[in-house]
Amino acid sequence: MFFRRTRGLLDFAVAALCLWAAAYHTPVGALARRLGAWAAGTRSSAQPLLAYYSAGVYDANEVQEAPPFPPGALAQADLTPAEALGYGLYATWARLDAAERQPGRAVAQRYGLDGARLDDPKAGPAEAARVVEAAAKELDSEDAAVAALFCGFEPAAYAAGRVRAAGAAPTLERISRALPPGFADPVTSASRALTLGTAYALAWPVPEATRVTSPFGYREHPMLGRPQLHTGVDLAVPVGTEVRATASGIVRRASEDALNGRVLLIDHGRGVTTAYCHNSELEVRVGQAVARGEVISRSGNTGRSTGPHLHYQLELGHSPVDPLLFHARAMGLVAAADLARSPSRPTEY
């Protein structure tokens, strides 16, 4: 009798554990939670169904309101990766409320840094970069350090430790999977900061004085004659101009089609990809690792094109964004009127 009761209790506890895990770990659970919230008239914290396959990181919804290149950085010729990450961290930090900033302040204090400086628009980016640099030394991972800034040091250190125990490198995606439920929002912030930081560090594929003949955004298509979203920028370069990788990455596509001509797609990690279209020659192949500044192709006039140019496209979280918003010196070439409207303009898709 006693054993039967104990067993019944154990079964009940295990069933409760299974239901808890299913509710927070599966799309079926997300559907059930949404249904429950709808029935109760409350707001569900369940993520969109497809987000359950990305561990909630590097998705388009995180950067849909991506801020333009920080005006304070415009005077600088090129940002170092640490500076760019600092701007990405600050751009994300500035969106947090007071409660969400507490873990980051605690991490700053841990390294004897002034957590209040993180709020300062001028000193914030550099301070955030310093906090992450110090945390990265202790955690031996930049992704874990950025997670620490938004989730807190202990959760990030714990999750990084679990990922290492399973024999893998602690990327943000794996750290997110190793965290218990309740960290979805801080992980989204960490992901956004890493994506923006990577995008701010991008170089330009052709000489920076190159004229932009068609900007990003909706326009009357020159060949189709109807309004269509132009998903990148057209750069006026003669056929045969060297096209360089704007950051290190892996070539995900090197092919030719009727629309884009000879096209390259490079994955830079952390949700950042760039595409280079209408080339005359491709110098790299699929799967190849390329370095920042490496010649990857020669520009051309292939595919659906009205003249020699390079179509340069930047995608954050799998959605195209205006590359000019993420490049300081190129942005300096844009008219002042464009600059004036860009700080409050949400990115178009």
Place this chain on the structure above:
Amino acid sequence: MPVGLFALVAVGVHAAADTLDGRILWVIDHANSWLNSLLGAWGLTNSQRTFLARALTLAWELAADAVVALPALGYREEDASARRPRRLVQKPRTFADLVRRAVRQPTLSRLLRPPATAALVLAAACSIAGMVQGALFLSLRSEALPDAFAGPLSRGAAIAALVAVSFAFGWRAVLRSLQSVDQLAEAAAKTRLRAFSAGLLGTGLVLPLALAAALDAAPVWAFFR
């Protein structure tokens, strides 16, 4: 109990599907490149390919849930010592009976689906144990318990959860899987070929997920490191 079993298998299916998402994207990438070279048109944008990969994974996961998790809702506890009603043909009821029948009258589903369910259940047990460990460790740490206590305590709880889920519920999920494929084979027992191939589509859906669960989603050793 049946709802808990359903949840357990669903967690395992998702843990496995989560590891397949990247591979599906790779397949779509290559199919797209091949179509490009064949038809000369860039069929899909980067975001469309990612969306398609995830949507396919979701569809696959839900279909696999229907095949292996939904039957768990039909699980019923029976007292083995209770007197069985007399019937002309005695239906096999115990685990041993069902295994014996699977060996004597093998079908693809009888042979493959129970081990596949076992692999999914193991992946689910690892997911659940990881959640228990994380939640316990972080709540103990916030109570200012030193690492020297919080670490071993949460690890012990995770291993206990791993063992409890695998042995208290895991075997029931496998038993229910055996019962379900047994019923399937019996229903299609008119010809030997039909019986042998009964439930083939469902098994084909579940098998890659089970492989992914066993290879990528069940890091049992990580709880002991």
